[in-house]
Amino acid sequence: MTINGNITVRVACELAAAEGIVREWYLDSARPPKGTWGIGVTNDSGHLVDRYKDKPTSIERVLQIYIWLLRTNYVPAVLAAFKGRVLTEAQLAAALSFQYNTGAIGETAWVSLFLAGKVAEARKFLETHYLNNGDLKQRRLDEAALFFDGKWKHLDGIVNVYPVSKPSYLPGKPVRVDIRADVAAALAAQ
Template sequence: MTATRRVSAEGRSFLYGHEGVVLRAYRCAAGDLTIGAGLTTASGVVTVKPGMTITAEENDRLVDLALSKNYVPGVLKALGSSASQDALDGGTSFHYNTGAIGRASWVKDFRAGNSAGTRKGLAAWKKGGGKVLPGLVRRRAEEADVILLGKYPHWVMKGVTARPADHVLFATFVVSVTPGEIEAIRTGFRSIGFEPGAVTGKVTRVAVEAFQKAYDLSVDAKIGRATLSTLQREIDARSKAKTAVTTTAVSTPVAAGAGEAATNVDPYTIDLTALPDTAGLWLGGAVLAAGLLYGAWLAWHYRDMIAVRLAPRFPKTAAFLRSF
């Protein structure tokens, strides 16, 4: 009987370095409750609930279960049952992140021994939300190195923690990040009112702990997946809230009458004043209704962000919003 293939210790370390390991449930950037190394209820190995916590050992067990149940079989089917350990490790990282190894074009090149085609095909999987993400560009390049060369990043062996002396003043990054990504993170904190400090490449411990406390995260001065996802959700919520305000503002002049100037109308929108009175009123009402519905959806989708604002004065309401 053939022994069951598993991801190696180095492969799991590589996966954890990109996914992060968070032992308390949080909402990812898309709003899904997540725990451990990127595990959601959809993983089929855990039901994630608000406020839930797990141990590091439980995370390892759940990840191993998810890998053996949902990912390793698909990787071996795609790459071949005789694929090297390095190919299994790198391919599993790709599949864990995308769920798409069964349809990825680079697999055909890999099986044909075309290294250049494999690397180019992997590099194409670099977008999230329709835009190129630097973190995915780097992850795909590192996966290619693991799959093709058996070359793991240096942090797989030595970890991704900061030097001990840094712990006094600065937060610790517990996911793999580049200098450019750190600067983007610093800019993100600053944009929402948490000053990251003047030292390039670092974020002050005080700023991160204040952010974590305000957003009901574990206050540990560790910048990992939960902190980064929450930061992204706050930035997204603010951006989309501005869109919702603009949408409802566009329709406002219609209510004043067909003969008044629509001063808030974007030059690329329909000129409501050029329509018959009844049509203008109807369309204006429809735009307003759409704006209100969009605003209601935003309030639901970002209820955890609303909870942050309510917590100081209405802690019970904030707790309720965070409970589901």
């Protein structure tokens, strides 16, 4: 199925499940830690997240901002990187996941290798780079399986929703939530 940049419920849920949801401001795992909210959103995105410190929001609000950011920041970067190539739904989801996590879709070698028809080399590069000292190895493998094989990992729409532990402001033990209906509503509203 080709979708040419259209975000589907499945695409949005796949990426959200890879990221998780935190409904209030927290400190991420970066060094140094950065104030974050929602689905990995920081002030750098253009949406000011400091307003959510000690003020949890609804999952619906998180998803509204998430869909807005995908449409305005991430999908255009992915489409530009693939230079007018029509992507399948799975390829878009995998490339969005990579871009959302790394911000490097426009400069990474795996995309240029893929565009040059060097598919095996592109896959190997994706699977072995941007691993954050191994912490992101499984994510890169999942993205490669999705992009090159069409193998979805999160078809059930179930996402980890984390509370914020205080005073550390680190994510706590998650609960699992089906967000498909809320994603569909957020997509329809924008």
